[in-house]
Amino acid sequence: MNEVDFYKIESTQKLERGWLMIFVLNPNHQIFEGHFPGNPVLPGVCMIQMVKDAVANMTGKKWLLSEARQIKFLEMIIPNEKDVFSFLLNYEVDNAECLVRASFEKDGKTLFKFQGCFQQI
Numbered sequence: 579m580n581e582v583d584f585y586k587i588e589s590t591q592k593l594e595r596g597w598l599m600i601f602v603l604n605p606n607h608q609i610f611e612g613h614f615p616g617n618p619v620l621p622g623v624c625m626i627q628m629v630k631d632a633v634a635n636m637t638g639k640k641w642l643l644s645e646a647r648q649i650k651f652l653e654m655i656i657p658n659e660k661d662v663f664s665f666l667l668n669y670e671v672d673n674a675e676c677l678v679r680a681s682f683e684k685d686g687k688t689l690f691k692f693q694g695c696f697q698q699i
Contacts, residue, residue, distance in 0.1 A: 584609050585628060588662070596668030596679075597636065601628075605657035620655035625690050629680045632667050633696060641676055641696035648693040655682065655689050663689070674698040 584607040591598045603620060610618035626643065633641055655663070664683040669676050674697060682690040 583607060584624065596666060599665040601663050601665055603657035605659055610657050618657050620657060622651055629678060629692050633669055633676055633678055637671060640699045642699045643694060644697040645695040648691065650691040653689040
């Protein structure tokens with residue numbers, strides 16, 4: 579995965595329909611100093627980047643977001659060294675297009691939902 583140092587995928591498991599990844603955030607990353615000072619929250623653009631990185635890793639191809647059909651930020655994702663998050667990913671590749679559904683969860687509660695399309699680059 580094209581991980582940057584604000585998160586780390588700890589495990590990946592193939593499910594009947596898609597993938598389950600377990601990730602942790604690095605609460606000491608400088609991105610959290612500015613978003614927001616004293617009250618850090620994972621930026622939405624970083625969540626979408628994580629989805630894009632996961633699709634690239636799973637398919638071995640490079641992708642560009644072409645359509646965001648649905649993006650829902652249901653709960654703030656606050657970085658904490660002890661917190662472990664679930665990342666559910668389902669995708670279908672059709673020619674140079676990849677349809678994606680993804681969500682982040684913690685303790686059975688959905689925090690973020692994404693549905694969209696990526697074009698191969």
